[in-house]
Amino acid sequence: MTADSERLAELDLEATIGRIGVDADREIPVISLADFERRRDEIGDELWLAAREVGFFQLLDHGVGAALIDATFAAAERFFDLDDESKSLVPWRRELNAGWESKSQVRPSTRVADQKESYQMTAPHMSGLWPDESLVPGFRSTLQDMERQCWQVAMRVLSCFADRLGFAPDFFTAAHDPTGDGYQSTLRLLRYFPMSADDFEEGQWRAGAHTDYNCLTLLFQREGQAGLQVCPGTDAATGRWTSVTPDERLITCNIGDMLKRWSDDRVSSTLHRVRGPRPGEPVVARHSVAFFAQANKPVMIVPPGGSYEPTSAGDFLQQRIDANFVR
Secondary structure, three states, X not given: OOHHHHHHHHHHHHHOOOOOOEEOOOOOOEEEOXXXXXXXXXXXXXXXXXXXXXXXXXXXXXOOOHHHHHHHHHHHHHHHOOOHHHHOOOEOEOOOOEEEEEOOEEOOOOOOEOOEEEEEEOHHHOOOOOOOOOOOOOHHHHHHHHHHHHHHHHHHHHHHHHHHHOOOOOHHHHHOOOOOOOOOOEEEXXXXXXXXXHHOOOOOOOEEEEOOOOOEEEEEEOOOXXXXXXXXXXXXXXXXXXXXXXXXXXXXXXXXXXXXHHOOOXXXXXXXXEOOOOOOOOOOOEEEEEEEEOOOOOOEEOOOOOOOOOEEHHHHHHHHHHHHEOO
């Protein structure tokens, strides 16, 4: 099987999970990163178990300050509150994976646009894509600080996976080098529109069911703005979905397809989605901030066990983007 057909198979998985499904209770592991160097082996064991069994986990004592998180959400709200004409001055560019888009992401699972807007920062590609400082003061510096701190947390976590996979401890740090060629890790601000249950047309979701394309996702949520649901492993066949309650102390993390490939499928890239309010639930916008640790473009994803054909991280990411965004 070629690398291209394998990637299409991953998209085919998403395409089968558009139905509503049923609610299911399960535990999303909470893992403390406190005293990381002394507890490294213990933390690595917890991360590995969570990645194999659920594909999602939540980080406590992660080191990203509450003040910076609050400032990032405040910057996002100020930006999204601009009129569309102002936001369109920094349009999303497919080839750079950076800028602002609205209702342009069409998941293979739904074939209709996600009911959201987003702004993406991919550090090497932001020339001309920052909003004017007078419109959103401090926006650029805040996002740059947040991106750096998220990168540090992600590399700490990924170093534990490198240990378990038999790679050098800095294997993933080198693969995601911000100063290296083709850096493509991304910080994404998201706003899901304040729609009631009656506002959604058939097949619409705030974000349709999908797996992430990357190695590791870090997600920050606001309390009172629920909607994230996960569907691990074999539950994808029966559509048993678990809601993840927002907790501002925690970073919600999930394994992406790149790491799944690098592990020869030993860790799980878990389907997840964002649902809208149900009848009787508050109708509010949902804001979230995500950091996607995506290996640099020239880096080759070569599973040690040969379960997938080698492919570059750049080619892999671009095909997934092309399959998820309207042209």
